[in-house]
Amino acid sequence: MTGPDTGAADAAGTPVTVLIADDDAVTRSGLRTLLSLQPGIAVIGEAADGVEAVEEARRLRPDVVLMDVRMPRRNGIEATRQLLSRSVDADGAAGPPKIVVITTFENDDYVTAALGAGASGFVLKRLPVRQIAEAVRVAAAGEAILFPAALGRMVTARPLRGAEALPKAALTVREEEVLRLMATGLSNPEIAQSLAVSLETVKTHVGNVLTKLGAQNRTHAVVIAYESGLVVPGFTG
Incomplete structure (x- = not known):
């Protein structure tokens, strides 16, 4: 993967580092370009599927993974669960990154499963990039990204299996x-x-x-x- 885009990082403090996981190369490229122009954000890597997302997250140790859910080899739900299954890495480094699910539809049944696996929240791909960037910052600060009405509709329409x-x-x-x-x-x-x-x-x-x-x-x-x-x-x- 290519190195970080830090040109637009907030000079007043350490930028929030982000890994973008999405199987669509155009989407990854667009998000990387746009997020890198946002203050306080540094995109440090990309992943094209869930397996690569886990590998790259453990190698690069971003603050936040912007995780698509429908990806080959391993979907975003399983990747989220795997990344969050350990409180610290084997070498004693800091805990896992925050996960923000990024999806096309509010009623995506995969989103509730990802949230149940421990994701901090979700954003829609159609949102303005400044709102996606703010969601990344909020997640990095340890807060949740909640859309109560949308979340309620999703859970009601398709509850998690075995909840x-x-x-x-x-x-x-x-x-x-x-x-x-x-x-x-x-x-x-x-x-x-x-x-x-x-x-x-x-x-x-x-x-x-x-x-x-x-x-x-x-x-x-x-x-x-x-x-x-x-x-x-x-x-x-």
Whole structure:
């Protein structure tokens, strides 16, 4: 793979490094060119299928993998699951990259499976590149990229196979409330304001929710909430 495009990186700080995984060469080239012009983004590699995505991600160690789902040899779901299966690399390096699924359709049934595998969120290929770049930055910062209405429609239309029911007894009333607000797309500060509690309290509740549900991140927790029926499409808090 070719080297990083760092010309447009944010001079004020370290750029977010990105690996683009898509089986369409034109799409990869276009995304690479456009993202490299965005401030604070450095595209450091490409992959043409899921096998190569895993190999290149482990070799280059990007902050974020922009992952297509329908790819040959290994699809984006399995590649996501494989990349996120280890908390640290064998040599003790930092943990796996954040995964942002990039897809053509909002109702792509593969997307919910990728989110269930631990992807931080998803973006549509038709979005303006500045929005895709912002999604990359948000994921790199450890936040989720949630589109509650679209996510709700996808999960309702085609639930994940083998999805476990929400262990409601394990969650406190407050934790269920926080999970419902997470599903509307609210950030931690917004949840704190809505519930009139401190930000640290919300962070504690969110951490408890993720642990009790066995969720890898906020997006995965919201997928579980929709599939369990705790949250239904159209819920606004």
